[in-house]
Amino acid sequence: MNLTRLTAVLAGLLAALLLAPSARAQALDRAGLIANLCGNASAMGEAASVLTGLAMSGDAADRAFAVPLARAVIDRKLACDDAGAVLTENGLDAVTRQPRAAAGEPLTPVLSLKNRATYEQVDAALALRAAPEASQRAAALKTLERRPALIPEGLLEAAAAAEPDAGLKGEIETLAQTAALTAADPAARIRALARIADNPSRRALTQVSALTADPAYAASPEFRAAVDDATVRIGRGIAVGDVLATAYNGLSFASILFMAAIGLAIIFGLMGVINLAQGELIMIGAYVTWLVQQGLRVVAPSLLDWYLVLAIPVAFFVTAAIGIALEASLLRHLYKRPLMSLLATWAVSLFLMNLVRVVFGTQNLQFETPFYVTGGVPVIGDFIFTWNRMFAILFAVVTLALTWGLVRRTPFGLNIRAVTQNRDMAACIGIPTRRVDMMAFGLGSGLAGLAGLALSPIYSVNPQMGQNFIIDAFMVVVLGGVGTIAGTVVAALGIGQINVLIEPLWGAVAAKVIVLLMIIAFLQWRPEGLFAVKGRRK
Amino acid sequence: MSLTALLVDGLTVRFGSFRALDDLSLAIDYGEVRAIIGPNGAGKTTLLDVISGITRPKQGRVLFDGAIDLTGLSEAAIARAGLRRKFQKPSVFEGLSVRQHIAIGADVGFRARLDAPALEDRIGEVLETVGLVDHSNRLAGELSHGQKQWLEIGMVLASDPKVLMLDEPVAGLTDEETERTAALVRALKRPDRAIVVVEHDMDFVERIADRVTVLHEGRTLFEGSMAHVRADAAVVEVYLGR
Numbered sequence: 033m034n035l036t037r038l039t040a041v042l043a044g045l046l047a048a049l050l051l052a053p054s055a056r057a058q059a060l061d062r063a064g065l066i067a068n069l070c071g072n073a074s075a076m077g078e079a080a081s082v083l084t085g086l087a088m089s090g091d092a093a094d095r096a097f098a099v100p101l102a103r104a105v106i107d108r109k110l111a112c113d114d115a116g117a118v119l120t121e122n123g124l125d126a127v128t129r130q131p132r133a134a135a136g137e138p139l140t141p142v143l144s145l146k147n148r149a150t151y152e153q154v155d156a157a158l159a160l161r162a163a164p165e166a167s168q169r170a171a172a173l174k175t176l177e178r179r180p181a182l183i184p185e186g187l188l189e190a191a192a193a194a195e196p197d198a199g200l201k202g203e204i205e206t207l208a209q210t211a212a213l214t215a216a217d218p219a220a221r222i223r224a225l226a227r228i229a230d231n232p233s234r235r236a237l238t239q240v241s242a243l244t245a246d247p248a249y250a251a252s253p254e255f256r257a258a259v260d261d262a263t264v265r266i267g268r269g270i271a272v273g274d275v276l277a278t279a280y281n282g283l284s285f286a287s288i289l290f291m292a293a294i295g296l297a298i299i300f301g302l303m304g305v306i307n308l309a310q311g312e313l314i315m316i317g318a319y320v321t322w323l324v325q326q327g328l329r330v331v332a333p334s335l336l337d338w339y340l341v342l343a344i345p346v347a348f349f350v351t352a353a354i355g356i357a358l359e360a361s362l363l364r365h366l367y368k369r370p371l372m373s374l375l376a377t378w379a380v381s382l383f384l385m386n387l388v389r390v391v392f393g394t395q396n397l398q399f400e401t402p403f404y405v406t407g408g409v410p411v412i413g414d415f416i417f418t419w420n421r422m423f424a425i426l427f428a429v430v431t432l433a434l435t436w437g438l439v440r441r442t443p444f445g446l447n448i449r450a451v452t453q454n455r456d457m458a459a460c461i462g463i464p465t466r467r468v469d470m471m472a473f474g475l476g477s478g479l480a481g482l483a484g485l486a487l488s489p490i491y492s493v494n495p496q497m498g499q500n501f502i503i504d505a506f507m508v509v510v511l512g513g514v515g516t517i518a519g520t521v522v523a524a525l526g527i528g529q530i531n532v533l534i535e536p537l538w539g540a541v542a543a544k545v546i547v548l549l550m551i552i553a554f555l556q557w558r559p560e561g562l563f564a565v566k567g568r569r570k
Numbered sequence: 571m572s573l574t575a576l577l578v579d580g581l582t583v584r585f586g587s588f589r590a591l592d593d594l595s596l597a598i599d600y601g602e603v604r605a606i607i608g609p610n611g612a613g614k615t616t617l618l619d620v621i622s623g624i625t626r627p628k629q630g631r632v633l634f635d636g637a638i639d640l641t642g643l644s645e646a647a648i649a650r651a652g653l654r655r656k657f658q659k660p661s662v663f664e665g666l667s668v669r670q671h672i673a674i675g676a677d678v679g680f681r682a683r684l685d686a687p688a689l690e691d692r693i694g695e696v697l698e699t700v701g702l703v704d705h706s707n708r709l710a711g712e713l714s715h716g717q718k719q720w721l722e723i724g725m726v727l728a729s730d731p732k733v734l735m736l737d738e739p740v741a742g743l744t745d746e747e748t749e750r751t752a753a754l755v756r757a758l759k760r761p762d763r764a765i766v767v768v769e770h771d772m773d774f775v776e777r778i779a780d781r782v783t784v785l786h787e788g789r790t791l792f793e794g795s796m797a798h799v800r801a802d803a804a805v806v807e808v809y810l811g812r
Contacts, residue, residue, distance in 0.1 A: 454661050
């Protein structure tokens with residue numbers, strides 16, 4: 033044992049000679065450290081700075097060695113004797129970590145008031161770097177947070193770089209910024225400002241603008257310039273982020289509008305029937321998605337995360353079947369009477385809504401959030417590229433492509449377009465218009481079901497959710513020009529963006545009113561909408 | 571195949587108190603071009619509407635090919651049976667291309683009759699016949715009035731119908747276009763096809779028709795060749811008397 037100790041001391045001396053003055057990089061003199069811990073106040077201070085060095089840049093084994101020491105000193109669980117010290121908590125020798133009992137009358141070192149604060153800090157620093165549990169590291173971070181000025185520079189950066197937990201990592205980085213901003217060294221503060229300005233956010237702006245009250249702001253022109261510069265850069269970043277966030281939200285809202293409207297557009301364009309039950313078909317699509325989720329929970333829990341994908345055909349075909357049944361049983365008899373069909377579909381809408389209320393209740397449905405619609409990527413400022421909105425956007429794009437392909441590239445689509453443009457002529461060249469009506473109604477209803485699926489990760493799903501969409505969807509159809517896919521896309525984008533632009537300024541209700549007025553004004557100028565099929569309607 | 575393509579038997583159609591067709595009977599044979607003329611309101615277009623299934627008669631029936639009663643069938647079913655009709659106003663699909671029109675006319679519905687190469691051949695043949703080869707990829711909305719008329723004829727022709735009904739095929743056409751249309755209609759005449767033309771233009775009718783039926787107030791006023799029609803006192807009375 034003595035030999036080990038001697039070797040360690042020699043190695044320590046050698047390293048000190050070779051690598052001085054870099055105290056951190058030298059191999060740890062474990063015995064010397066323990067001796068210092070058992071020594072007087074100044075020796076304990078030295079030991080604290082060694083431990084701090086370990087927390088920042090020592091190798092992992094040394095750090096693991098050091099972790100229990102500071103805590104043991106604070107809790108007075110370190111028993112010093114002639115042979116070194118014993119950690120009384122678990123009866124291990126402090127140096128070798130072999131079990132042994134303290135010899136003779138062991139002394140327990142007492143921390144001075146000044147050293148106590150230092151040791152708290154050191155303990156937290158070590159725990160942050162080396163504790164196995166994320167919760168322990170989080171607790172250590174809380175301790176460090178209390179005295180940011182005492183945190184050694186570089187510790188938090190090193191800890192953040194090594195931190196596996198993303199949330200904790202973010203917290204460490206934030207604290208690192210705060211610590212650096214309140215550091216004593218003005219150059220470090222200016223560097224910290226530049227770093228903060230690289231990641232603009234509202235929180236960073238609050239942090240930086242608070243510095244204008246700092247004495248250094250008035251005293252040092254360099255610091256002042258750095259603060260002002262950072263404020264401007266952060267402000268710019270936030271502005272860019274806000275614009276992007278608005279555009280992104282508008283795009284996702286437009287996707288939902290498009291999904292809700294495309295089915296309506298096909299039905300209205302083909303048959304001139306305003307299907308007020310379209311909103312309820314959206315709602316049923318969302319409920320079917322929920323049922324698929326519940327079914328998977330029972331039948332195949334391992335596939336639960338993929339319920340949104342697996343529900344696609346189910347939602348489509350269930351709502352399509354409801355649509356076809358509706359067409360065949362009710363609307364078929366009302367084609368020549370648009371007002372009657374309007375009222376009939378309204379009645380169906382109320383019926384479906386209340387049926388769902390009775391069967392499922394009125395509360396919002398709980399949806400699992402699969403990993404592919406969770407979280408997002410922070411881009412700039414407060415703009416986060418969220419995956420649930422991206423899911424809706426991608427879903428709408430794919431639906432658009434498929435619908436376009438179906439209408440433009442298949443015989444069924446050719447029949448739909450022929451019947452839309454001239455029903456009598458289509459009938460007289462042998463197109464079975466009744467069947468085209470029925471299948472197109474099914475298609476339009478199925479698309480509504482898909483819309484319900486797409487918005488289930490974003491909006492709350494309840495029996496009256498369809499009501500929120502039918503008016504917007506109808507505005508999109510009218511603005512776009514009856515029965516055109518391109519018009520529906522452009523109108524959805526326009527209405528979606530304008531809504532999202534106005535909402536933060538004057539509120540959601542005002543946004544709806546203003547958009548409605550704009551559409552009315554636009555239709556005075558172009559009654560046929562943005563893109564109208566040239567055709568005679570009777 | 572019976573000799574009679576269409577047998578109209580005691581048809582009566584009323585719109586309110588107005589009798590558009592009043593116990594009308596006539597027979598149209600395969601291989602003939604039959605013109606139906608008459609003053610406005612005589613029931614010409616109504617007759618075509620009944621045959622093609624758009625209007626349901628109050629009484630009477632229409633037999634196709636001596637056996638098939640058309641009066642209960644839907645428009646699409648009648649079209650599938652082999653009766654095709656061109657409307658009075660050019661009824662083309664303005665948003666579809668010329669080629670798509672012919673394709674729809676030739677190969678409609680959910681059961682395709684022709685495979686892809688056969689369809690291409692048929693489209694080429696029909697476009698050749700109606701003289702729209704150079705316009706095959708244009709949208710129908712961009713065509714001139716005359717071209718729309720021919721396109722519509724091409725569309726109804728594409729399925730190779732047994733009965734071809736043309737409602738005012740030369741209305742609004744120039745003399746030259748009328749000339750071309752007359753030649754086209756004559757060229758469409760075949761022993762296994764009946765062509766029914768409703769028209770006001772007497773010169774055109776004279777050039778194309780084998781026989782002429784004159785309608786007046788929903789009844790047959792006269793039937794015979796154009797030369798006889800011109801000589802008939804009752805017809806002259808109806809046309810010129812008021």
